Amino acid sequence: MTAAVRCAGVVQIYRAGELEVVALRDVDLVIERGETVALLGPSGAGKTTLLWMLAGLLRPSAGRLWLNGTELAALDQRRLDRLRAGHIGVVLQNPARNLIPYATPAQNVAFAQRGVRRDRTRIGELLERVGLGGVKTRVGRLSGGEQQRVAVAVALANRPRLLLADEPTSQLDAATGRTVVDLIRSAAAEEGTTAVVVTHDQAVSGALGRTVTIRDGRVGAEGRRGEDFVVVGRDGGLLLPPEFHELLPPGSRARVVPLPQGVALHRVDEDA
């Protein structure tokens, strides 16, 4: 089956005058349809950059990117806009940025359905699920957490193939955060929506099917069912998890010892 997301050697370099920041270096990633992925990693690792790329808001400096088998670089702006409106739901870090402040939650979700089939039942259901059913207040007057929940409903308005959410529970308490995660999980299970969620919240990452940890612009680790694995990069490189830095400090030398199913790394001390 065609993967929902495929990144091959994706690089992003931001240029600010003389300065170059390499935000992503050779990201290889495949996400299957209906998977729910938590994108983890320290601040500045490149998570938001990767999300923006998957949303078609940023074109990679190098590398290739496919959504459901369609290479984004091959689309002209009109086709890209159509793909984004119909098939991609996005929750930005600051949710107020993609909401209409003078409209009600229901009007906001309805607006997301413009140009696509209007589905009033869906609007009501989504707002009910995020605890905002029947709320007639203008969105600009709602709290940050309520706006965040409206943004999730807006992003799911068209049963997107791909949901991209940047810290969608950052302003929610644990119980409300869980309702948002449950909604994302049921969109995946019932509608095949693939979700990529940037989060620092372990309750969120633990409830999603897979974790992908970005470190220093690369996929450093992946986890499933509570277990973390390192990922071998296209150059053969490995990013050792920080908890092993004491055993193998940066710059240390190690002997690579082959084993039947992989290799072991044995530190070689100076006098060995």
Ligand SMILES: Nc1ncnc2c1ncn2[C@@H]1O[C@H](COP(=O)(O)OP(=O)(O)OP(=O)(O)O)[C@@H](O)[C@H]1O
């Ligand atoms: N528009 C930009 N111009 C220049 N540098 C940028 C720009 N956007 C991001 N960066 C830099 O790219 C790197 C990755 O940033 P990004 O926002 O993707 O990280 P992040 O993992 O999402 O961080 P956080 O968890 O703090 O949101 C950082 O070093 C950041 O300073």
